[in-house]
Amino acid sequence: MFSWPTNYDSCYTLAGVISREGIGLHSGEKTRVTISSYEKEGYYVSFRDKPNEIFELTQDLIGSTMLCTAVKLGGRNLYTIEHLLSAMAGCGLSYIHIEVDGKEIPLLDGSAIQWVRAFEDVGIKKAPKPNNFFQEINKSIILNKEDSVIVASPSEKITIISTISFPYKAIGNQTYVVDLNPKCFVEMIAPARTFGFKDQFQELRELGLIKGGSLENALVCDGDGWVNPPLRFDDEPIRHKILDLIGDLALVGLPKAQILVYKGSHSLNALLASSLKN
Numbered sequence: 469m470f471s472w473p474t475n476y477d478s479c480y481t482l483a484g485v486i487s488r489e490g491i492g493l494h495s496g497e498k499t500r501v502t503i504s505s506y507e508k509e510g511y512y513v514s515f516r517d518k519p520n521e522i523f524e525l526t527q528d529l530i531g532s533t534m535l536c537t538a539v540k541l542g543g544r545n546l547y548t549i550e551h552l553l554s555a556m557a558g559c560g561l562s563y564i565h566i567e568v569d570g571k572e573i574p575l576l577d578g579s580a581i582q583w584v585r586a587f588e589d590v591g592i593k594k595a596p597k598p599n600n601f602f603q604e605i606n607k608s609i610i611l612n613k614e615d616s617v618i619v620a621s622p623s624e625k626i627t628i629i630s631t632i633s634f635p636y637k638a639i640g641n642q643t644y645v646v647d648l649n650p651k652c653f654v655e656m657i658a659p660a661r662t663f664g665f666k667d668q669f670q671e672l673r674e675l676g677l678i679k680g681g682s683l684e685n686a687l688v689c690d691g692d693g694w695v696n697p698p699l700r701f702d703d704e705p706i707r708h709k710i711l712d713l714i715g716d717l718a719l720v721g722l723p724k725a726q727i728l729v730y731k732g733s734h735s736l737n738a739l740l741a742s743s744l745k746n
């Protein structure tokens with residue numbers, strides 16, 4: 469039985485090669501990703517048709533689309549990278565090469581758990597001590613966007629306290645607190661699926677967006693309840709918000725901080741990521 473570390477004292481990479489195939493959220497087309505260890509710290513991407521062009525994923529390549537996180541690599545976009553990034557950072561993995569056959573990372577079940585299971589299939593091995601896996605901060609940072617706010621205060625361990633508030637009975641007010649480490653990420657955060665709203669879902673489908681979106685890869689809320697229960701946790705939505713936050717901070721390094729988020733979103737997370745980078 470595979471057991472994940474209970475701290476981030478060491479950094480790891482994959483002990484073998486994994487490959488997963490699935491539908492891309494945007495295109496609805498099948499896309500395949502092959503992941504292995506790499507000699508340099510960080511996350512590196514190449515496309516199957518140009519194997520010698522290898523790009524390092526960095527925060528300044530990130531462009532947010534309305535629906536997912538994308539990076540521009542050598543003139544083309546790679547979509548929907550956020551849950552894979554979260555899986556790697558949350559599990560304490562770096563020194564990674566990702567080869568993509570397609571233009572998207574497959575959405576799989578809308579959470580990070582299938583990436584985690586894939587990592588477990590081949591196992592992990594210790595990697596050299598990284599320089600950028602964490603960000604040390606020496607003062608508190610407070611950022612807001614409309615009525616949402618994110619605060620990061622220096623701390624020895626990484627603690628995330630996140631709250632959401634939706635005017636729908638199915639979600640309502642949810643708060644989750646986690647002292648982050650790989651084991652805890654895998655058990656408490658990684659299985660939480662992305663969620664959306666029925667009206668919005670139909671609208672986006674009619675616009676020809678989210679061609680690959682389905683009841684298999686997102687929890688869909690219709691106000692009072694869920695279209696596709698059961699939930700994996702009663703508070704699955706707030707746990708997914710934390711999953712997204714970890715993915716959004718992965719390229720600048722997880723801050724050694726106590727992070728408090730109210731009404732988190734990718735754009736709020738991006739504000740913190742860019743202020744950590746500077």
Ligand SMILES: [Zn+2]
Binds near residue numbers: 551662708
């Ligand atoms: Zn997400």
